[in-house]
Amino acid sequence: VVTTHTGHVYAFGSGDAQPSPAAATTPAPVPYPSPRGGFALLLGWGDGRRAKQLATADDCRVVVLETDSAAVSEARNRLAEEGLYGRQIQVLHTSLSDVHLTPHWANQVFINDLDGHGSAEKVLSTVLDTLRPFTGRLELRAEDPQRAVLERLLAKRTGYARDRNGDTMLVRRLNAPKGADDWTHEPGGPENAFASSDRLVKWPLGLLWYSGDIDRYFTPATHFQHERNPYPLVIDGRMFLITGHYLHAVDIYTGMYLWKTAMPRTPWIETYYFDTRYYGRATERHCVLAHDLFYAVTGDKINGYDTATGQLRTEIDVPARFHAAVTDTRKTQD
Numbered sequence: 001v002v003t004t005h006t007g008h009v010y011a012f013g014s015g016d017a018q019p020s021p022a023a024a025t026t027p028a029p030v031p032y033p034s035p036r037g038g039f040a041l042l043l044g045w046g047d048g049r050r051a052k053q054l055a056t057a058d059d060c061r062v063v064v065l066e067t068d069s070a071a072v073s074e075a076r077n078r079l080a081e082e083g084l085y086g087r088q089i090q091v092l093h094t095s096l097s098d099v100h101l102t103p104h105w106a107n108q109v110f111i112n113d114l115d116g117h118g119s120a121e122k123v124l125s126t127v128l129d130t131l132r133p134f135t136g137r138l139e140l141r142a143e144d145p146q147r148a149v150l151e152r153l154l155a156k157r158t159g160y161a162r163d164r165n166g167d168t169m170l171v172r173r174l175n176a177p178k179g180a181d182d183w184t185h186e187p188g189g190p191e192n193a194f195a196s197s198d199r200l201v202k203w204p205l206g207l208l209w210y211s212g213d214i215d216r217y218f219t220p221a222t223h224f225q226h227e228r229n230p231y232p233l234v235i236d237g238r239m240f241l242i243t244g245h246y247l248h249a250v251d252i253y254t255g256m257y258l259w260k261t262a263m264p265r266t267p268w269i270e271t272y273y274f275d276t277r278y279y280g281r282a283t284e285r286h287c288v289l290a291h292d293l294f295y296a297v298t299g300d301k302i303n304g305y306d307t308a309t310g311q312l313r314t315e316i317d318v319p320a321r322f323h324a325a326v327t328d329t330r331k332t333q334d
Contacts, residue, residue, distance in 0.1 A: 034256040035061045041106040043128060045075045045091060046111030055088040060108065062089045065096055067116030096123050102208055104253040106130045109138040120146045124153055132253050136173035143167065182235040184187045184289040208253030233289040238307060240294050242287065245269045247294065247305060261310035266299040
């Protein structure tokens, strides 16, 4: 199987089979941005309506784990005919007990069928870990015989809430994993210690996600990806970085690119384009992160950007007594 820079995929094998007309006329794909709805995990294909709704109406990338080979073939064929198979929906012929799922990545989990996936307690424990902190949702039929198992598991955990919506039991993951900590100032926190109290990051480290969409938006690539430390700030599962005059937001649990916004190209901001000091102190950047706003000094003003959308929400004048310090820093950088 060979892929080309034009977006075509060629499959070579023995025999004299000819390429289908569709293969010769398929246009090159358009670069696919991060899905607005995030990622969804389904146990069991069911009738397929839920998977297709998530992929189309909710703009999710959907992963379906199905143990029945006939159901897998039927689902793949139907999705291929509708142009949904591959990037938007993947149907894997496997059980949850045979795969190792990365934690924290699923914005939504739906359980259509637990048959063949292993013991109910182990399966439900795994999918609870798979839910993304702050926004993850798990749906289970309220009359499902495994509901009692789920209730027992939730009683042993913190940071989850459960509700009933009609005939559906809804579980929401509300908080970061126990032991996680934020990085709200460029030197770590208000104490300028260049450290946090995080207790989750320990050796040996493992892969959580590939960069993918993130690298497409950080330009110029070599400068901001390889030559200069980005000094990211983190809060509530989101990472914020400045490259040049752009502010970016990324989901730390999935690597999903959330948004970018342009800051005013003041002399202060322009220094981001030529300052390549490997060992410079990040405190000279003057960025601070709160739950609702990202504050950035842009010169004689401090701009506050909405952490959820990137919209400019407030502008604060730098007090006059600090203007001299701002001007002196500009001269030093120039």
